[in-house]
Every structure is written in C-alpha cells, then in structure tokens.
Amino acid sequence: MKTKPTLELSDVKAIAAAAEAEARKNNWLVSIAIVDDGGHLLWLQRLDGAAPVSAQIAPAKAHTAAMGRRESRLYEEMINGGRVSFLSAPGLHGLLEGGVPIMKDGVCLGAIGVSGVKSTEDVQIGRAGLAALGL
Template sequence: MLNKPTLSVAETTRILDAARAEAEKNNWAVTISIVDDGGHPLALLRLDGCPPMSGYIATEKARTAALGRRESKQFEDMINGGRTAFLSVPFAGTLEGAVPVVVDGQVAGAVGVSGVKASEDAQIARAGAQSVAK
C-alpha cells in the first residue's frame, strides 16, 4: 500500500499565515486559497480591499496546480506558446499565481493567489508553500 503526505489543519494554517504575511508585508490585497492534492478547498482568505472575483480565481489556480502537479504558470506558458487546444481542458485556473505544496517529493496540495500582478500572486503562493515544503 502507498502512503502520501496530506495537509492537516496545522499545515494549512501555517501556509495561510506565511502567504498572508508575504501579502501584508507588500501591502497587497489578495485572496489566498489552499487546496488538497485532489483540488478540494481547505482554506480561503480574502484580504480587505480585494475584489470578490479573486476568490474564485485563486481557488481555480490552486486546483490547477494541485491536479496538474506543477505551477499554474507552466499551463499559461503552454497556451501562450501556441498550444491553444489546452484551453479545452476543464481547468479555469491556467494563469500564473499558484504553486503545488510538495512534501517528501509528493504533491500534498497547492496554494493559489489572486489580486495583484501574476508574478506577485506567485510570490505570495511560494511563500505559503515553502512554509511546509520538505
């Protein structure tokens, strides 16, 4: 039987706190979404001043990173590079701003962020993911 790491409430809280700290350090109003390895929501935090739409976008970005087992930017780059057929895949979060949470070489979940520039969203997501990554 195989074993895999899973995100508990403690890890989810640590990720959320680290991502929030990165956003607040830079005065960025964002939404942070954390999902498990199957893309199911574990936590969502929309900071004051962030548009409501960002909640949906952050979650879809996180889901894409979790299910795709890679940063959402890689899917955006693929589409921008000409592989437009990938737009028919049922992921709505193929934009930069989400990273998988990797523990012991396995994806345990993902962090998605929406609300500022794509590279800044990714910076926040990485800060969260790195707080528990091994």
C-alpha cells in the same frame, strides 16, 4: 499499499498565515486559496479590499496546480505559446500564473493559489506559504 503525507489543518493555517504576512508586508490585496491533492478547497481568505473576482480565481489556480502537479503558469505559457487546446482541458479553469503545488518527496500534498496582484507577486505570496512548511 503505500502511505503518503497529507496536509493537516495546522499545516494549512501555517501556510495561510505566512502567505497573508507576505501580502500584508507588501500592501497587496489578494485572495489566498489552499487545496488538497485532489483540488478540493481547504482554505479561502480574501483580504479586505481585494477584488471580489480574486476569490474565484485563487481557488481555480490552486486547483489547476494540484491537479497538474505543477505551477499553473506552465499552462499559461503553453497557451501563450500557441497551444490553445489547453483552454479546453477538462476541469481546469485557473490556467494562469499564481498556482503553486505543495510538493514533498515527489508527492503532491495540495496547492496554493493567489490572485489580486501581478502574477509574479501572486507566486511570491504562494511561495512564502510554502516556506512555512520548509518546502
């Protein structure tokens, strides 16, 4: 039997704090979601003034990144490239850039999803969260 690392609440709080700090530094009004390796929601935070829909999109992006073990933008790129069949992928709803997997030693621990600004800025916020763990 193998053992694997998992996210603890202290990790989730560190990720969330770093992601929020990045968003606030840039005056970006976003929602930030963190999920475990099965795509289950561990954290959701909607900054004051963020669009209500962002609280639906951020967890979907995180779920997609965790389940696919890759950035959610790769699905968006495949769809934009003509592979529209991915729109029917079961259980995946956040097929947009802004979901970043949390990987350690080749193992997915979960993912961060951000929604509310340009997709590249969403990713910037997510990566700031990853940096809090040294990943």
